[in-house]
Amino acid sequence: MALQDLRAGTRNEEGIARAMEKLKAQFGERFQTGEAIRHQHAHTLTYIPPQLPDGVVFAESADDVKEVVRCCAALKVPVIPFGTGSSLEGQVNAPSGGISIDFSKMNRILSVNAEDLDCTVEPGVTREQLNVHLRDTGLFFPIDPGANASIGGMASTRASGTNAVRYGTMKDNVLSVTAVTASGEEIRTARRARKSSAGYDLTRLFVGAEGTLGVLTSVTLRLQGIPAVIAGGVCGFPTLRDASNAVIMTIQLGIPVARIELVNALQIRACNAYSGLSLIEQPTLFVEFHGSEDSVKLQSEEFSAVVAECGGGAFDWTSDPQARAKLWKARHDVYFSAKSLRSGCNVIATDVCVPISRFADCVAETEDDINAHGLTGPIVGHAGDGNFHVSLVIDDTDPAELAKAEAFVARLNTRALAMDGTCTGEHGIGQGKIPYLERELGGAVDLMRQVKRALDPDNIFNPGKIFHLD
Numbered sequence: 001m002a003l004q005d006l007r008a009g010t011r012n013e014e015g016i017a018r019a020m021e022k023l024k025a026q027f028g029e030r031f032q033t034g035e036a037i038r039h040q041h042a043h044t045l046t047y048i049p050p051q052l053p054d055g056v057v058f059a060e061s062a063d064d065v066k067e068v069v070r071c072c073a074a075l076k077v078p079v080i081p082f083g084t085g086s087s088l089e090g091q092v093n094a095p096s097g098g099i100s101i102d103f104s105k106m107n108r109i110l111s112v113n114a115e116d117l118d119c120t121v122e123p124g125v126t127r128e129q130l131n132v133h134l135r136d137t138g139l140f141f142p143i144d145p146g147a148n149a150s151i152g153g154m155a156s157t158r159a160s161g162t163n164a165v166r167y168g169t170m171k172d173n174v175l176s177v178t179a180v181t182a183s184g185e186e187i188r189t190a191r192r193a194r195k196s197s198a199g200y201d202l203t204r205l206f207v208g209a210e211g212t213l214g215v216l217t218s219v220t221l222r223l224q225g226i227p228a229v230i231a232g233g234v235c236g237f238p239t240l241r242d243a244s245n246a247v248i249m250t251i252q253l254g255i256p257v258a259r260i261e262l263v264n265a266l267q268i269r270a271c272n273a274y275s276g277l278s279l280i281e282q283p284t285l286f287v288e289f290h291g292s293e294d295s296v297k298l299q300s301e302e303f304s305a306v307v308a309e310c311g312g313g314a315f316d317w318t319s320d321p322q323a324r325a326k327l328w329k330a331r332h333d334v335y336f337s338a339k340s341l342r343s344g345c346n347v348i349a350t351d352v353c354v355p356i357s358r359f360a361d362c363v364a365e366t367e368d369d370i371n372a373h374g375l376t377g378p379i380v381g382h383a384g385d386g387n388f389h390v391s392l393v394i395d396d397t398d399p400a401e402l403a404k405a406e407a408f409v410a411r412l413n414t415r416a417l418a419m420d421g422t423c424t425g426e427h428g429i430g431q432g433k434i435p436y437l438e439r440e441l442g443g444a445v446d447l448m449r450q451v452k453r454a455l456d457p458d459n460i461f462n463p464g465k466i467f468h469l470d
Helices: 015-031 033-042 060-077 129-135 149-158 200-207 242-254 265-275 294-307 319-334 332-337 356-372 401-418 434-441 444-456
Strands: 056-059 079-083 099-102 109-113 118-121 174-180 186-189 215-222 229-236 259-263 284-291 316-318 347-353 379-382 387-394
Touching: 015 056, 015 060, 015 099, 033 056, 033 079, 056 387, 060 099, 060 174, 060 186, 060 215, 079 149, 079 215, 109 129, 109 387, 118 129, 129 149, 149 215, 174 200, 229 294, 242 259, 242 284, 242 294, 242 356, 242 379, 259 265, 259 319, 265 319, 265 332, 265 379, 284 294, 284 319, 332 347, 332 387, 347 401, 356 379, 356 401, 387 401, 401 434, 434 444
Parallel strands: 056 099, 079 099
Antiparallel strands: 109 118, 118 215, 174 186, 174 215, 229 284, 229 316, 259 284, 259 379, 347 387, 379 387
């Protein structure tokens, strides 16, 4: 299936009309049906065509969510949760129409338990908002996808980011959630204890479900202490394989890096132009260490030895907050810097993840593939956990170029699966990667379908995502 070949689900016209009438009466101005707002709530940061919901409810509380779900469940109308719209695989599209629940007004931080290193937030809280709130407590939330995503969306897509090599992904940092199920009731999946053997791990079931099993109304998160010293920097390498080998050796030696990001030469060119950096255009590692002054110094020295062994240049590092912030801001802005490489073009942002021992092979073969087919595709990677991204910059109005790009994405996913990797390390499946999930997990997808049918018998929760039920 081509990425553009999106199924339009069967519409329940009568049910949608009745639901819209009831929700308008219930929510008044907080229920919107204007085309511009509906289009905004089908927007994704990729070229997958938007499929608009029929209406948008701006929820302000868990009770609002329960009312929407009860109404839609009774009439068998789809419900699509919406955080900030920064998902990359069409997760917020509405292929069967229905009602989008916007969580921007559910953005309260409900509690911070500093002694226990946890907090509970509503799903519309963004990662940047949370860390600003936590700053005076000496704590922070470490998961940092490139966008200022909402916590509910990050939990739903099992997001990660540059810190994942040290702090893990959302599945490691969510203690519990509350969610509204198909019955319209709100459940809590766990308490705040750091571990539990009490029954099924329902928290992990909802984390990564992409809104297909229920609607999250709160998320309880692990927090971390802000390190005494944070130091980071960059080092360049002659080839992408040399840089990748340095990553592999760093991880295998157990050097406790907090971040180790791979950026290829083309992406460095884009970062220099877009973010005002002045780095040499060569494969480069962005690295950061967290800890005490002595431990950070030791880690930097150990890493420098690895760099030298792999043919890299000097490791230029600093603990200056402003210099580090500029560097990581450039890393987080790679989507936009890549897009600026070709005026008037769009981006297919895709990712795969492989075992760390195969990382160098996968990245090098992928760059060779991009060059051999005349594509523009900068590469960046959360290299420490074997995850990397390609931002294909394409003219999506040109059918030939679009077909070439889609063929590359198919080869990339096939390559990762052949190395016992995954078709997505952090973007999720959404609509764009449905065919590859079947190849990756085979019969396990049928078990997912059984879970979906058991929890959502009428398929109202974000239908057409992760897999097709038929």
